[in-house]
Amino acid sequence: MKTNRLRFLLKIIWVWLICVFLMMAQTACLVWATFGEDQEKPQPEFTRKEKTITAKLLPRAKSTSVLIDFEVSGGELINVQGMDFEKADRPDVDHKDFKSALFVIEIGSLTPGAEVKISVISDFFIRSTQFWIFNQKLETPWMDSNAQNLDRPDRVQELVINVKDGGPFDSDMNENGRIILMGGPKDSFWGYALGTLFIRYFGIFIVLSILMLGMIFSGKIFQRMEDKKTKATSKPASLTVQVEKAEKPEVADNGITAEMATAVAAALHLHFSGLRASHPMSVSPLRPTAWAQQGRAQIIGERLMMYHRNKR
Amino acid sequence: MSWDYVLELITNILVTQTGIPNLLFKQVIMMLVAFFFLYLAVAKRYEPLLLVPIGFGIFLVNFPLAPLMGYSEHGYPELLRAFYKYGVEWEIIPPMIFLGLGAMTDFGPLIANPKTLIVGAGAQLGVFITYIGTLFFGFTLKEAASVAIIGGADGPTTIYLTAKLAPQLLGANALAAYSYMAMVPLIQPPIMRLMTTRVQRRIKMVQLRPVSAREKLLFPLVAAILIILLIPAVAPLMGMFMFGNFMRECGVVKRLSDTAQQSLMNIITILLGLSVGATMKAEVFLSWKPLLIFGFGLLDFIVCTFGGILTVHIMNLFVKEKINPLIGSAGVSAVPMAARVSNSEGLKADPTNFLLMHAMGPNLAGVIGSAAAAGMFIAMFQ
Numbered sequence: 001m002k003t004n005r006l007r008f009l010l011k012i013i014w015v016w017l018i019c020v021f022l023m024m025a026q027t028a029c030l031v032w033a034t035f036g037e038d039q040e041k042p043q044p045e046f047t048r049k050e051k052t053i054t055a056k057l058l059p060r061a062k063s064t065s066v067l068i069d070f071e072v073s074g075g076e077l078i079n080v081q082g083m084d085f086e087k088a089d090r091p092d093v094d095h096k097d098f099k100s101a102l103f104v105i106e107i108g109s110l111t112p113g114a115e116v117k118i119s120v121i122s123d124f125f126i127r128s129t130q131f132w133i134f135n136q137k138l139e140t141p142w143m144d145s146n147a148q149n150l151d152r153p154d155r156v157q158e159l160v161i162n163v164k165d166g167g168p169f170d171s172d173m174n175e176n177g178r179i180i181l182m183g184g185p186k187d188s189f190w191g192y193a194l195g196t197l198f199i200r201y202f203g204i205f206i207v208l209s210i211l212m213l214g215m216i217f218s219g220k221i222f223q224r225m226e227d228k229k230t231k232a233t234s235k236p237a238s239l240t241v242q243v244e245k246a247e248k249p250e251v252a253d254n255g256i257t258a259e260m261a262t263a264v265a266a267a268l269h270l271h272f273s274g275l276r277a278s279h280p281m282s283v284s285p286l287r288p289t290a291w292a293q294q295g296r297a298q299i300i301g302e303r304l305m306m307y308h309r310n311k312r
Numbered sequence: 313m314s315w316d317y318v319l320e321l322i323t324n325i326l327v328t329q330t331g332i333p334n335l336l337f338k339q340v341i342m343m344l345v346a347f348f349f350l351y352l353a354v355a356k357r358y359e360p361l362l363l364v365p366i367g368f369g370i371f372l373v374n375f376p377l378a379p380l381m382g383y384s385e386h387g388y389p390e391l392l393r394a395f396y397k398y399g400v401e402w403e404i405i406p407p408m409i410f411l412g413l414g415a416m417t418d419f420g421p422l423i424a425n426p427k428t429l430i431v432g433a434g435a436q437l438g439v440f441i442t443y444i445g446t447l448f449f450g451f452t453l454k455e456a457a458s459v460a461i462i463g464g465a466d467g468p469t470t471i472y473l474t475a476k477l478a479p480q481l482l483g484a485n486a487l488a489a490y491s492y493m494a495m496v497p498l499i500q501p502p503i504m505r506l507m508t509t510r511v512q513r514r515i516k517m518v519q520l521r522p523v524s525a526r527e528k529l530l531f532p533l534v535a536a537i538l539i540i541l542l543i544p545a546v547a548p549l550m551g552m553f554m555f556g557n558f559m560r561e562c563g564v565v566k567r568l569s570d571t572a573q574q575s576l577m578n579i580i581t582i583l584l585g586l587s588v589g590a591t592m593k594a595e596v597f598l599s600w601k602p603l604l605i606f607g608f609g610l611l612d613f614i615v616c617t618f619g620g621i622l623t624v625h626i627m628n629l630f631v632k633e634k635i636n637p638l639i640g641s642a643g644v645s646a647v648p649m650a651a652r653v654s655n656s657e658g659l660k661a662d663p664t665n666f667l668l669m670h671a672m673g674p675n676l677a678g679v680i681g682s683a684a685a686a687g688m689f690i691a692m693f694q
Contacts, residue, residue: 040452061453063476063693096452193447193456200688201440207542207684208433208677214538215426215531222527293664300655300668 042101044068044082053080059100059124061192066124068100068185074116075179076109083182088134093142094189100124102134102184107163112175115164125149125157125185133161133169133183145169145183159185334376338594345597346371346589349487358494362467362585366487369589381590392590395583400482405584406472407552412577413468413679414556415569417647419531421672424520427627428639428670432677434623435643436685438463438615442608449604454478457689459605462489463612464682466645471588472549473686477693483592484602488609496649497656499610500617500641504657507621508637513661515636517670525561532558539684545694546687553683616644620674635670642671645678 044057055068070080083102085095100122107116120131131147147159166175171182327333346367353363373381373392380392389397399405422428443460451459454477461473462485470489474482492499505513532554540547559569620643624635638657642650654671 040454061693063454063690190447193444193453196692197440197443200685200692201436203543203688204436204681204684205430205433207539208429208681210542211535211538211680212426212429214534215423215429218530218534219423219426219527222524223521226524296666300666303669 041085042082042099044101044103046080046082051077053077055080055082055101055103057082057101060096061099062124066100066122068124069119069121070103070105071119071121072107072116073119074110074114075107078106078108080105083184088136088141088182090142093132096189097186098132098184099187099189100185102182105179105181107179107181108177110165110177110179112177113165114177115162115167116179118161118163118181120147120159120161120185121152121156122185123154123156125159126187127151127157128187128191129157129159130186131159131161131183132186133181135168135171135173135182137171137173138168143168329377331376331378336376336594338598339374339376342374342592342594342597343371345592346374349491352491352494356494359490361581362490363494365582365585366490366589369586370483370592371589372586373590373593381593392586396587396590399580399583400471400475400587401479403472403475403548405580405587406468406475407548408576408580409468409584410549410683411552411556412572412580413647414532414553414558415560415572416577417553417557417560417676417679419528419557419676420523421520421669422676423523423527423531425670425673427631427635428673429677429680430627431620431623431640431643431674432645432679432681433643433684434626435616435620435640435674435678436464436681437619437622438612438617438644439682439685441615442612445611446604446608452478454693455481457692458485459608460612461485461682461686461689462492462605462609463616464645464678464685466679466682467493468584469549469645469682469686471584473689476690479591480596481601481605483588483597484605485609486588487592487602488606491606492609492613493646493649496613496644496646497653499613500650500653501657503614503617504621504638504641504653507618507625510661512637513658514665515634516662516665517636517639517667518633520669525563529558529561532561535680539680543684543687543691545690546683549683549686550680553679613644617641620644620678636665636667639667639671639674642675643678643681645675645682647675647679648672650678651675 040060042057042059044055047054047056051071053070055070056065057068058065070077081104083104085098085102088102089095105118107118110116127149129149131145133143133145134141135143145161145163147161150158150160152158161169161181163169163179163181165177165179166173169179169181169183171180172178349363349367349370352358353360353367369392372378379390381396382390382393384390388394439460442463443456446456446459447453458470458474458478458481461470464470467486467489471482471486474485478485536550536554539550556569556572559565559572617640621637621640623643624637624640628634628637636654636658638654638661639651642654644650651668651671651674655666655668658665658667
């Protein structure tokens with residue numbers, strides 16, 4: 001009784017210890033962000049072609065690089081640079097939501113107070129992608145730009161942001177004929193993670209179900225083929241013909257008929273078989289004898305050898 | 313030549329050319345970790361074929377100043393770095409292991425009872441639950457995927473996916489995968505008993521139909537067509553797996569099949585084990601992450617076992633001939649350990665109930681299922 005209580009207490013202590021460990025680990029992980037170094041930090045490289053600046057980068061949660069084009073109408077696109085998230089880190093935003101880095105977009109040659117349209121174009125964006133803007137001069141520095149998300153051919157999405165010189169999206173907030181916009185495309189990290197989880201888990205069911213159907217279908221064909229082959233090799237009709245064609249059994253010279261000879265042979269066979277078997281075999285399907293069980297275990301053991309990991 | 317000069321020379325030699333003054337405490341800890349895994353492999357026989365080279369790799373790579381895992385002055389990789397670079401980084405070894413596994417696998421039980429493929433899919437539940445769990449702990453999406461696949465209980469798949477998505481976790485993931493695969497007989501039975509009644513454990517299944525040689529020969533071709541068309545990202549693993557199996561079943565390349573099963577497999581296992589062990593340098597391994605990975609790996613195995621058995625329970629609501637739920641736990645691949653566990657649990661409930669061949673179906677389906685899950689993750693990050 002005491003031992004059982006002790007075991008029960010030990011179990012409870014173990015469960016508590018595991019819970020405490022996990023909680024500590026989670027706190028440590030979250031404080032330490034992604035364990036110190038951000039392994040997936042996008043590092044964009046920029047190239048310019050006429051009025052378009054293109055960023056090439058390896059986004060978070062991707063193994064292949066993507067291209068993001070920046071264009072401006074109503075002004076001149078002077079420069080686009082990458083920006084570290086640490087500068088814009090606030091408790092209400094998660095850097096994981098910004099899969100494709102943050103950018104500083106500089107626009108000039110404007111009449112003071114004018115409005116421009118900035119287009120950010122990529123096939124990496126989806127219809128729900130937003131463009132969020134950071135302005136540290138505001139009380140709430142992070143805000144949604146309410147960018148229009150337009151469909152383009154070849155699954156390309158275009159985010160169009162209206163920015164006014166000196167407005168809240170302009171980092172310097174001065175009507176000086178120059179706009180500096182800080183921000184980046186934003187997708188919901190958890191939405192993506194959970195959505196893709198659901199799709200991919202059921203994807204496995206779909207793939208294996210298709211394979212299963214293929215196997216059931218091909219299995220039926222093979223079984224039918226095997227059945228046909230078996231029927232072809234043991235046609236009862238032809239056997240009858242053979243039996244009919246066979247010569248009639250002759251009566252032996254000493255007067256013993258074929259039927260008698262068969263009966264004698266069967267009796268001898270049963271007699272000697274009986275001598276060979278030490279125990280009569282039980283044929284009851286419910287309770288096989290130890291002898292049968294041992295045989296089965298041996299067969300299973302031999303089959304098992306094929307899959308024995310140490311034999312690999 | 314003064315004594316001072318001689319003493320300085322000796323000091324210089326000791327400091328720059330011997331390891332003793334450069335040995336750090338954390339390297340000693342890693343050597344103890346190596347000894348622990350060598351002990352598990354040698355004394356406890358836990359996956360010795362993999363844990364011996366991995367353990368020895370950990371042991372070797374943690375010697376100070378040893379030219380094993382770096383690059384030479386001319387930029388050439390040192391010994392273990394070369395194994396790692398050309399074998400794992402270039403993604404050659406895991407598909408080659410699949411080639412050998414394919415050559416060793418008899419798909420007969422799966423072909424005879426294709427319904428068990430669904431069990432293999434259901435047993436991937438833990439993979440996806442762990443994926444979410446690790447994200448809560450600050451792992452990145454790629455890291456979460458590579459940790460989650462541990463529950464698929466397939467060493468080469470884990471190594472392949474981790475090398476592709478999160479190479480910094482390779483050592484911890486591979487060790488967790490192989491350790492838990494070896495511990496399947498300890499982990500699974502309590503969950504199996506918890507999720508089944510005695511009556512359910514005594515369900516006798518109909519004997520499997522015989523599978524013709526022609527059917528076995530066509531299986532790798534059909535399976536490769538369907539799987540690779542649906543998940544092209546899994547082609548390196550599945551392509552090699554089915555190629556190995558085709559060599560086995562066609563019967564005209566016995567030499568190649570034997571080589572893939574034995575010599576090639578043994579060579580690759582040595583290279584793979586040493587490469588994986590060599591990634592576990594003290595500065596990389598001694599952190600929170602490996603501990604969490606081991607924790608999540610265990611959770612992953614438990615949920616995968618649960619998922620497989622649950623899938624059988626659901627299937628039993630619809631099928632005429634009932635399936636023994638004990639074979640559900642074999643849906644985690646761990647071939648053939650998981651199938652053996654199903655068989656032994658079946659025998660405990662009824663000494664006349666042999667489930668081994670029935671359990672081999674979901675067991676092989678688990679291999680395909682975990683490779684499919686890996687393919688899904690790879691496709692997700694493309």
